[in-house]
Amino acid sequence: MTESEAMKGNLERMGMTATETTGGQPAAAFQTEDFENWRNGPPASRWKHLRRELWHLLAWLHPVKRRQRTLWLTQDGVAFFRKLGIGAGDTVVDFGCGAGNYSVPAARAVGASGLVVAVDGNARALSRTMRSAGAGGLVNLRPGRRLSEVASCLDGRMCKAVLLFDMLHFMDAEGRQRIYRAFRDLLQPDGLLCVHPKHVRGDKPSWHFSRLSVDDVVSEIEAAGFRLKERKTGDMWHGHGTTQGVLLVFERTI
Numbered sequence: 001m002t003e004s005e006a007m008k009g010n011l012e013r014m015g016m017t018a019t020e021t022t023g024g025q026p027a028a029a030f031q032t033e034d035f036e037n038w039r040n041g042p043p044a045s046r047w048k049h050l051r052r053e054l055w056h057l058l059a060w061l062h063p064v065k066r067r068q069r070t071l072w073l074t075q076d077g078v079a080f081f082r083k084l085g086i087g088a089g090d091t092v093v094d095f096g097c098g099a100g101n102y103s104v105p106a107a108r109a110v111g112a113s114g115l116v117v118a119v120d121g122n123a124r125a126l127s128r129t130m131r132s133a134g135a136g137g138l139v140n141l142r143p144g145r146r147l148s149e150v151a152s153c154l155d156g157r158m159c160k161a162v163l164l165f166d167m168l169h170f171m172d173a174e175g176r177q178r179i180y181r182a183f184r185d186l187l188q189p190d191g192l193l194c195v196h197p198k199h200v201r202g203d204k205p206s207w208h209f210s211r212l213s214v215d216d217v218v219s220e221i222e223a224a225g226f227r228l229k230e231r232k233t234g235d236m237w238h239g240h241g242t243t244q245g246v247l248l249v250f251e252r253t254i
Contacts, residue, residue, distance in 0.1 A: 065240050069101070072237050073132065077105025080236070084192065084249065089113040090160035093150060093183070096120060096167035100129030101237045106163075107133060107141045117153040119144040147182060158188035165196035166238065169209035173220065176208075180224035184252060193226055193250040196236060214246055226250035 086092060088111040094103040097118035107116040118141055120126045126143050133141040142153045162183040168176055183193060197217045199206045209217070218228050229251045236245035 068241055072101065072242065073104045073136070074108070076235070076242070077102065077237065078108045081106050081109035084161065084194065086110065086161055091115045091117075091154065091157040092161045092163065093117045093119065093154075093159050093186070094163045094165075095147075095150075095179070095183070096165065097129055098122070098125050100125075100132045102163055102165060103129050103141060104132045104136065104138065106161075107138045108136070110140065110160075112140055114140055115154070115157060116141045117144055117150060118142070119147070119150060119153075121145055147179070150182075150186065154186065159183070159186050159191050160188060161192045161194055162187060163194050163196075165194070165236075166198040168195065168197060168217070169199040169207045172208050176220065177224055180221055180226070184225050187252055189252065191252065192229070193221070193252075195221065195248040195250070196238075196245055197248065198238070198245075214248070218248060221248070221250055225253050227253050 081092075086106065086109050090110045091114060092106045092110060094100075094106060094116060097103045097120045100118060103116050103118035107114075110116060118126065118129050120129070123145070126145065130141070130143055133139075144150055144153045164179070164183075168179075171179065180193070187193065195217070197209070197214055198204075200209045200217065201211065201213045205211070218231075222228060227250060228248060230247075230249040232247040232249065233244060234247070235242045236247065237243075238245060
């Protein structure tokens with residue numbers, strides 16, 4: 001099994017096509033499909049895969065990295081959302097939540113009267129998100145495995161914010177437009193579509209963003225019925241620590 005085939009399996013679990021993805025951060029250690037990918041792939045691919053997974057595992061176990069993540073989940077990440085205007089009683093969807101590096105602080109920011117829906121096709125990553133929430137005493141975070149489950153998880157609520165962080169580059173243009181339209185319908189009138197575009201030109205370009213700039217991403221989202229409200233550069237969580245990143249904040253057009 002190649003890495004692309006493993007990705008395809010994850011996308012199918014989300015109810016999406018092979019040109020779409022769940023995004024988010026990878027789980028810390030091997031999953032069953034990770035092992036099959038390693039065992040059946042060519043030698044160069046196996047070594048690359050093993051090296052990447054060992055790096056993730058060591059990063060998760062490193063005491064300094066663990067303290068940094070705890071600080072992000074409990075304080076810095078919460079401050080990140082409050083600066084966006086997200087607070088008590090709000091509803092947030094983190095699509096492609098990975099290990100919950102944004103879902104968990106978002107759940108703290110919205111409080112007991114709010115709701116966060118964390119969506120990811122990777123069962124291990126989603127389980128890690130829910131364990132982090134449980135360890136923090138958070139009961140306002142609901143898991144979902146696919147796009148079609150989001151509306152039922154919301155249970156009639158409209159979203160204050162939808163997060164599309166470091167995942168759009170896996171999707172082709174048609175798939176991205178479908179995601180934009182779906183979440184536009186779930187946003188409240190003053191709701192925000194928040195996008196952290198990674199792997200565009202000048203930022204380790206890959207997959208469907210390899211020829212796109214951040215401005216190109218802005219243009220395609222605006223074409224889907226949004227208007228860029230704010231473009232920020234600041235500390236964001238990526239991989240296993242904070243780094244300077246671009247955050248695009250959109251609002252719905254009337």
